[in-house]
Every structure is written in C-alpha cells, then in structure tokens.
Amino acid sequence: MKHEGFERLIREILPGMGYMYRPMNRRNIRRKVARRMEEKGIHEWDNYLDLLKKDRAERTAFEQILRVTITRFFRNAGMWEELGNLTARIWALQPVDRVISVWSAGCAGGEETYSLAMLFEQLTSDGKLSQDWEILGTDSDTNSLKRASQMIYRWGSVREIPGQLRERWFAEKDDSWILDPSAGQNITFQQHDILNDPAPDSFNMILLRNNILTYNTEPVQRALLSGLQKCMEPKGLLFIGRKETVPEDTGFEMLSDSIYCKTDD
Ligand SMILES: C[S@@+](CC[C@H](N)C(=O)[O-])C[C@H]1O[C@@H](n2cnc3c(N)ncnc32)[C@H](O)[C@@H]1O
Numbered sequence: 001m002k003h004e005g006f007e008r009l010i011r012e013i014l015p016g017m018g019y020m021y022r023p024m025n026r027r028n029i030r031r032k033v034a035r036r037m038e039e040k041g042i043h044e045w046d047n048y049l050d051l052l053k054k055d056r057a058e059r060t061a062f063e064q065i066l067r068v069t070i071t072r073f074f075r076n077a078g079m080w081e082e083l084g085n086l087t088a089r090i091w092a093l094q095p096v097d098r099v100i101s102v103w104s105a106g107c108a109g110g111e112e113t114y115s116l117a118m119l120f121e122q123l124t125s126d127g128k129l130s131q132d133w134e135i136l137g138t139d140s141d142t143n144s145l146k147r148a149s150q151m152i153y154r155w156g157s158v159r160e161i162p163g164q165l166r167e168r169w170f171a172e173k174d175d176s177w178i179l180d181p182s183a184g185q186n187i188t189f190q191q192h193d194i195l196n197d198p199a200p201d202s203f204n205m206i207l208l209r210n211n212i213l214t215y216n217t218e219p220v221q222r223a224l225l226s227g228l229q230k231c232m233e234p235k236g237l238l239f240i241g242r243k244e245t246v247p248e249d250t251g252f253e254m255l256s257d258s259i260y261c262k263t264d265d
Contacts, residue, residue, distance in 0.1 A: 005045030006030050013052050014066075017059060018195070018220035025068060032065045066215070069144050071108040073115045073153070073161045075209070076242045079258045083239055084119050086259055087205070088128035090235070100133040101233075103203045105194050106140075106211035110148025111157050113137035114183050116207070118165055121183075136200060138192035148189050151179040195224065201231035206238050213244035225250040229262055236262040 003026075010029075014021050033048070042048045051058050074080045091100060100120075104113040116135055123129035139145055158166055158177045170177040192200070194212060212224055228238070229251045238252055238260040246252050252260040 003030060006033070009033075009045045009049045009052075013049060013059075013062075015217065017063065018217050019063075019066060019215055020217055029065060033062070036061065036065060064141065067141060067211070068215070069108045069139075069141055071111045071210070072157045072159065073111045073118075074165075075112065075115075075160060076258075077160050077162065079239075079242060080115065080119060082256055083259060084123055084128075086255065087237065088123050090237070091129060091131060091204075094131065096130040098131055100129075100131045100204050101202065102133065102135045102205045102207070103200065103231075104135060104137040104207045105192075106208065107137035107148065107189070108139060108141070108144045109153075109157070110137055110145075110151070110187075110189065111153070112207060112209065113148065113187055113189070114151075114169075114179060115161075117183050117187055118161075118169055120186075122165070133186060135187045136203075137187055137189045138194070138200075139189075140191065140193040142191060145189050145191060151181065151184065153177045153179065195220065199227050199231040202233055203231060204233050204236055206232060206236065208238060209241040210244070213240055213246070218247055222247055222250055225252065232262045234262065234264065238262070 006026075011021055037043070037045075037048050040048075040051070042051065052062055094100075102116060104116060107113045113135055120129060120133050137148060139148075153170075154176065158170060161169075166177070169180050169183055171180070172178075194208075195216070206228055208228070213221055216224075225246065232238075237255075238246065240246060240258050240260070242258060244258075246254070246260050251263050253263050255261050
C-alpha cells in the first residue's frame with residue numbers, strides 16, 4: 001500500500017485521540033506531519049507514532065495539524081437564509097432589552113463570524129431583529145485568528161456571499177476583498193480549544209460547523225454537546241454544518257437540517 005507507514009500511524013493513533021480515521025485530507029496532513037517529523041529529527045513514521053503515544057505535548061501539536069481550516073463566508077448560503085428566517089421568528093418573541101449572545105466555535109479565519117454579523121445587520125435594518133447582539137469567535141489556531149483580525153480575504157472566501165452584501169461590506173483591491181472594519185464592532189475573537197478548554201457562557205446560539213461533528217468520534221461529540229447544553233440559554237439554538245448531524249439524546253431537538261434547539265433541562 002502507498003504511504004503505508006503514514007496510514008498505519010493515523011489508523012493507530014486517531015481513535016484513541018477521539019478522531020475519526022475516515023474523513024481526513026490525507027495528502028495535506030501527511031505533508032504537514034512529515035514536516036513536523038523533520039523538525040523533530042525523526043525519519044520513520046513508526047518512531048513518530050511512538051513519540052505521539054508517550055508525549056502529550058506532541059499529541060497537542062499533532063491535533064493542530066489534523067484541524068482543517070478551510071472555510072468561506074456564508075458557507076452553504078441556503079442554510080444561512082434559513083438561519084436568518086428562523087432567528088428573526090424566534091427572537092421576535094424575546095424581550096427587546098436583552099442582548100443576543102452568540103458563539104462561533106471553531107471560526108477559522110472569521111468568515112463564519114463576520115457572516116453572522118452581516119446577517120444580523122441585515123435583519124436589523126429590515127426591522128426583523130430588535131435586540132442588540134454580540135458574537136464571540138473562537139479557534140484553537142492562532143494563524144486563523146490572525147487572518148480574522150486582518151479582515152482581508154481572497155475570492156474563494158467571498159464567492160458565496162450574496163451579491164449586494166458583498167458590495168455593501170467589501171472593497172476589492174489587487175485580487176483581495178477587504179472587509180469594512182465596522183463588520184467587527186460587535187465581535188470578539190479569542191483563542192480557545194473547544195475540546196480542552198472550559199466552555200465560555202452563556203449563549204443564545206452556538207455555531208459548531210465543520211469541525212467536531214465532522215472529524216471527531218461520537219463519544220467526543222456527545223461529551224461536547226452535553227457541555228454545550230450547559231452554556232446555552234433555554235431554547236438556545238445550535239447551527240451545524242451541511243453534512244453533519246447531532247447524535248440523538250444529547251438534549252437538542254431538530255428544527256431543520258442544520259438548526260437544532262436546546263430542549264428543556
Ligand atoms: C473546516 S474549518 C470550519 C470553519 C467554520 N466553522 C466553517 O464552517 O466554515 C474548522 C475550524 O475548526 C477549528 N477547530 C477544530 N477543532 C477545534 C477545537 N477542538 N477547538 C477549537 N477550534 C477547533 C479549526 O482550527 C478550524 O479553523
């Protein structure tokens with residue numbers, strides 16, 4: 001088998017670390033692991049496997065290599081439209097003097113987080129959202145958070161933004177799309193590991209998209225979801241990715257393919 005040593009390494013180490021063996025971008029990860037081994041002066045996959053087994057800090061570094069950071073604004077645009085309609089309907093029933101608090105967990109370069117800000121601005125200006133709102137965007141990857149703070153994006157990131165929103169929020173310059181700084185005024189970015197750091201609280205909505213529910217095993221997903229439950233307000237919403245599902249009996253009820261509601265405690 002091609003790349004047998006690498007395959008053996010990930011097959012052996014991933015399940016114990018709570019990652020699924022299946023959906024990895026093999027080539028990319030293999031290259032990054034090879035680079036890491038070179039830095040460590042290790043030449044054999046099996047020797048790196050031994051290191052991973054005994055060295056917790058190395059497992060943390062390896063985990064960061066596994067984490068895919070590909071994203072874009074309004075990823076799966078139809079789902080965002082649905083999110084806008086649903087949140088407008090639900091929050092219309094809430095007191096207007098409360099602040100809607102949202103956590104974009106595993107936000108990569110901020111594309112998801114700023115999309116949310118644009119959506120809320122749009123709902124507000126359409127008279128469909130009366131409350132103030134604040135968004136926390138977190139990721140474990142510092143490079144991604146740096147991109148989020150720079151607010152400069154490439155076409156691949158902005159291509160799914162509905163046309164008039166792209167014009168409203170971006171200035172195009174030298175093949176880059178520069179986001180208006182006001183998009184970030186209600187957003188705080190912070191480094192945070194969803195699986196290893198205590199969950200911040202307390203939120204009316206959490207976005208958990210294209211990370212843990214795709215790459216981690218079901219026991220890890222269940223443990224996380226029961227923790228997320230506790231940091232959500234009653235009737236809090238959970239917005240997940242297009243190909244993801246929330247395991248049954250985790251305290252969330254499905255409202256649509258990608259939107260769930262916290263059930264009563
Ligand atoms: C594929 S991107 C998806 C970004 C965005 N949520 C989206 O749907 O487009 C996954 C992001 O989740 C982050 N991530 C994965 N596991 C994480 C963890 N345990 N803690 C914090 N961030 C994590 C990765 O660093 C990466 O930036």
